[in-house]
Amino acid sequence: LVLCSKGVPQTVATLGLESFLHEAGCKLVFYLHRVARGVSLSTTCLLSGFQAIKLCPSISRWMDLHIRSPKCIVFSCFLCWVLHFMVNIPIAMYVAGPTNSKNMSMFFVYRYCSSHLSGILFSVTAVIYTFTDGLCLALMLCTSISMVLVLHRHKQRVQHIHSSRLSPRTSHETRATHTILILVSMFVSFHALASILSYWITQLQNPSQWLRGISVLVASGFPT
Numbered sequence: 001l002v003l004c005s006k007g008v009p010q011t012v013a014t015l016g017l018e019s020f021l022h023e024a025g026c027k028l029v030f031y032l033h034r035v036a037r038g039v040s041l042s043t044t045c046l047l048s049g050f051q052a053i054k055l056c057p058s059i060s061r062w063m064d065l066h067i068r069s070p071k072c073i074v075f076s077c078f079l080c081w082v083l084h085f086m087v088n089i090p091i092a093m094y095v096a097g098p099t100n101s102k103n104m105s106m107f108f109v110y111r112y113c114s115s116h117l118s119g120i121l122f123s124v125t126a127v128i129y130t131f132t133d134g135l136c137l138a139l140m141l142c143t144s145i146s147m148v149l150v151l152h153r154h155k156q157r158v159q160h161i162h163s164s165r166l167s168p169r170t171s172h173e174t175r176a177t178h179t180i181l182i183l184v185s186m187f188v189s190f191h192a193l194a195s196i197l198s199y200w201i202t203q204l205q206n207p208s209q210w211l212r213g214i215s216v217l218v219a220s221g222f223p224t
Contacts, residue, residue: 001036002223005029010216023096026113030095031088038084040223041136044187045143046076052143055150087132090125126199133195137188144184151177190222 009029012020021029050073094115155173197215201207 001032002040003220005033005036006216007220010213014213021113026095027092030113031091034088034091035081035084037219037223038088038132039080041133041191042080042084043077045136045139046073046080048140048143048147048184052147052150055147087128090121094121122202130195133191137191140184140187144180147180148177151180186222190218194219194221 009021095113096115151173155171158173194215197211197218201211201215204211
């Protein structure tokens with residue numbers, strides 16, 4: 001959803017067809033993109049959180065009956081969808097077609113759609129999105145760090161078992177740690193950079209083509 005709702009319209013606009021979406025199409029594309037992006041962030045954090053709980057003995061003992069239930073995971077994912085469907089309702093209110101813009105600078109930002117968002121409403125929505133994104137990034141960092149520490153301690157405990165083996169293979173703990181670090185590095189880097197670029201573009205009167213292209217590319221990086 002993230003790739004289709006952002007990449008396809010941007011590619012079509014880059015090819016020269018900038019007024020191919022009507023007002024309803026613009027609302028749907030932008031709404032789906034924001035919802036899908038938020039769900040992508042939230043479910044990745046959920047995945048990291050459930051993994052951290054499963055790895056940490058002190059937490060998993062008293063949450064064992066609840067967290068291991070598939071119903072809990074399904075309910076959490078469902079809650080993510082509902083939350084982002086509600087939070088992103090303002091998107092459908094202020095996005096308009098390419099010819100109905102009251103703010104031409106926003107038309108140049110989106111290229112194929114426009115916006116009639118006021119300064120106050122823009123500030124409020126920006127704070128909400130920044131808070132939710134920042135919360136997800138912070139949770140992802142905390143759970144990933146806790147998993148790396150647990151794996152490191154476990155590796156130290158079983159070091160004598162690994163050292164007695166003749167095979168020089170990398171331990172399971174090391175491979176898991178590398179996977180976690182790669183995931184969290186990509187997650188934080190792509191989303192933080194995409195947020196910075198998006199804010200920078202909204203502050204410019206007429207952002208350049210390459211800046212808009214880089215912003216879309218970075219925003220599509222982690223989902224890809």
